[in-house]
Amino acid sequence: MSLSRPNELEPLESLSMTDRVENILREYFADNGFKPGDQLPNEIEISQKLNVSRNVVREALSRLRMLGMVEARPRRGMTMAQPDLLAGIEKVMNPFILSQDNLKDIFEMRLILEMGIAEFLFARKNKKDLDALEEIVNKQKGLTTLTKEDEVAFHGKLYEMTGNETFTRFQSLLLPVFDHVFKSYYQVGEKDKQKIKDPVSHFDLFMILKKGTPEEFRKAMHKHLGVYYDTINKR
């Protein structure tokens, strides 16, 4: 390990000692094929080899621990762990601190993802899931306006039915922001939503998922999210 080759190409002044030690450690683990369960060098060894204070090493390891990349095991000390892929995103997913560009990006990503799941839904749907989805849409049948909870119940169930846990969790992180962004940045309101002729309901989507094809499902989903898709223009 050496302090003279940081990961990023940034002027050394703008990276703190902790940033640099963190980068070096991650690079060191990757270069030396560290795998979950492998024991790390201890704090004293690291600080001696890098010639930095133990406080700096402790701060850097603390960051890696937050990401789930390392963990403290009884009797073994610090070991490599399996990181939590979405830990970082989850912690910063606050509409009031994210930039406007980030928020618009997240808004669009929800649309991109919702159009892309059809194949997975059809490949993995089963009776149990369809019954649960049917129960959700039956409760909503006939309602003229849906609450945020209604939307989350239906779309959240679809995400779950993809059988992809990371995707499900990722979309669940995006969904609360989606609403905020739509209201804040796109001057479209409830009346615009009501102007759509032959709107596609959650019940319609359920029936297509039960008996239709991925293509029909996608066409219907596109119509269902029509008022959002209409906001897509040059950026």
Added chain:
Amino acid sequence: MSLSRPNELEPLESLSMTDRVENILREYFADNGFKPGDQLPNEIEISQKLNVSRNVVREALSRLRMLGMVEARPRRGMTMAQPDLLAGIEKVMNPFILSQDNLKDIFEMRLILEMGIAEFLFARKNKKDLDALEEIVNKQKGLTTLTKEDEVAFHGKLYEMTGNETFTRFQSLLLPVFDHVFKSYYQVGEKDKQKIKDPVSHFDLFMILKKGTPEEFRKAMHKHLGVYYDTINKR
């Protein structure tokens, strides 16, 4: 601020002091509407109010700094900043430490995203981008096998053409892992790829993007990624 109400429902023993202070700070910022530029209470004040050591506060703030959520400004001290949404993911995107489930999830997410971008590509394509894409596919025309760099050049250009920076960066993070996962977990090889009749090439996709419809593009992309889609089954 108080130490008695942590964010997560976990036995107090499994959260370190740093974890708890980190959670409390994030909650405190959200509850009090802290926005980028707002000055934080200083380290001493935080450690006094929470009745924890300054080292613990420093570690917690260090984590938030890594996420881009706070930054040190000359003469102002620590202030709220606009976080980097993908900072956490970028740091842990190492196939050797991610779990098998996470890796398969990421593999599938690339497929989901690639099927979902058609609307954005067609809404935002312009002459400059299409010319650049044409140059890429012309270089590849007639090649019997494509290198990893060829794939990244083409698909990377498509991601860029969505006009969504977070998406572009996200997909670029997933792409290197994609290859690794496919080779490691799905016993499909080059010969299976060559068994596909009427394969859809990058050039074909380019022509459809230039002159076709989002639906045609998606059908073609589905066929282009056919060997990967065939791996989708119950999990």
